[in-house]
Amino acid sequence: MSVQVITRDGEAEYAVLPWAEYQALLQAAGRAIPAAPQEPTAAAAPLNQLAALREAQGLSQADLARAVGISPHYLNLFESGERQPDGAILRALGRVLGVSAWEQGS
Template structure:
């Protein structure tokens, strides 16, 4: 696996890897682990319009969730405000970090 580590003030901040390897890593993690909170009924799953409330309920800042998902805080803010619709990979990453299984099933 080719990984480039980007540091800020001597501390690792980001890891950059080829897209195919990133997708394989996401698939491997999804196959091995189960989220803490399981919602299996897609009809009762929270919508993306509730993303801010879900993030706050987990005690996550915009910056922390964005970093965990691999997007900028600004882009996450645009998703939360409804200005942008996340692609399937971002939606899966949001679902994983928020423990929402139904979003993973929809993407």
């Protein structure tokens, strides 16, 4: 079993293990096996997942900014939560990233 132990102040605090091994432990203990965590769904993703959606499509900040018509610095402000895009930029982000709720101006 490959387990990573994370410590704080010299004491074990967390154990991190591969998903398959976690599921095997749950099964051995007679517990329900949860479904694997899902990637953000693009159709209804909240704005705080902008960076994850961009990265999932293999786009750099510069690539996405260019496609939307804004500077990479301005895009970074949206990804960091420092600014909120106006309706036109949100629709453009939705179009490029495939987030239909953003394309509709939600």
